[in-house]
Amino acid sequence: MAHKQQGYRFENDWSLKEMKDDLDGLNSALVVPINVEVKADHMVLNYDNIKQYVEEAKTISVIDCGCRTKMKHCDRPIEVCLGLNDKAEKFLTEPIYKEKRPHRISKEEAIDILKKTNEAGLVHMAYVHKDGENEGKPDVICSCCSCCCEILGATLRYGLSPHVLKASAKSETEESKCTSCGVCVERCHFGARKMANEGLEYDKNLCFGCGLCVNTCPTQAITLKQLK
Numbered sequence: 477m478a479h480k481q482q483g484y485r486f487e488n489d490w491s492l493k494e495m496k497d498d499l500d501g502l503n504s505a506l507v508v509p510i511n512v513e514v515k516a517d518h519m520v521l522n523y524d525n526i527k528q529y530v531e532e533a534k535t536i537s538v539i540d541c542g543c544r545t546k547m548k549h550c551d552r553p554i555e556v557c558l559g560l561n562d563k564a565e566k567f568l569t570e571p572i573y574k575e576k577r578p579h580r581i582s583k584e585e586a587i588d589i590l591k592k593t594n595e596a597g598l599v600h601m602a603y604v605h606k607d608g609e610n611e612g613k614p615d616v617i618c619s620c621c622s623c624c625c626e627i628l629g630a631t632l633r634y635g636l637s638p639h640v641l642k643a644s645a646k647s648e649t650e651e652s653k654c655t656s657c658g659v660c661v662e663r664c665h666f667g668a669r670k671m672a673n674e675g676l677e678y679d680k681n682l683c684f685g686c687g688l689c690v691n692t693c694p695t696q697a698i699t700l701k702q703l704k
């Protein structure tokens with residue numbers, strides 16, 4: 477897909493200044509595979525981590541995705557940005573978030589949002605901000621696309637961000653099961669999969685371990701393996 481190329485510009489796109497300013501406030505953004513239909517141990521570890529943050533959170537709130545609302549490059553779900561604890565309170569009380577329709581949600585509703593956004597093909601990103609009071613723990617869990625998201629755009633199209641960390645897993649494809657249908661190519665925001673004359677080509681080095689290609693492969697040819 478063209479927009480995954482470095483330097484690609486949408487007609488309305490984030491400016492370099494906007495991207496850099498946002499990255500300045502960020503410690504890290506970790507790609508988290510949340511693929512509830514795969515029960516392998518390596519998946520459970522990551523899913524459990526994020527689920528644990530949700531379970532332990534005193535307050536959870538959700539706001540509209542500012543990137544998709546502003547850019548409108550796709551029509552994926554909008555009500556997806558989860559704030560935890562202090563960040564959840566900030567979403568609910570600070571005037572700058574008001575237009576993003578903040579409201580309190582339950583743990584079950586938060587998990588439901590993560591499931592639905594996985595189905596919609598969004599990458600789950602756990603953000604740790606520099607001003608976070610829970611050092612090292614994510615205070616925002618977002619569901620991002622590579623076309624609208626400022627942070628993924630900075631990483632994928634501009635090579636700007638050392639802040640986006642890969643998950644500790646990579647996908648593997650069992651070639652004998654692959655029918656070259658191309659579904660996984662559409663699901664992958666990171667350009668790790670493409671169709672060529674010979675069929676599917678997969679570049680493991682480009683895989684961020686998001687797991688989005690796993691549960692939609694019609695022949696169950698793809699698994700996510702934890703890195704040693």
Ligand code: SF4
Pocket residue numbers: 540541542543544556557618619620621624625626627
């Ligand atoms: S970081 Fe992701 S979910 Fe959050 S506002 Fe941007 S695209 Fe939306």
Ligand code: SF4
Pocket residue numbers: 649653654655656657658659660661676692693694695696697698
């Ligand atoms: S979705 Fe599965 S069957 Fe289709 S190209 Fe990808 S690996 Fe092959």
Ligand code: SF4
Pocket residue numbers: 646647663664665666667668669682683684685686687688689690
């Ligand atoms: S190949 Fe792409 S969609 Fe599949 S896990 Fe890796 S980054 Fe995610």
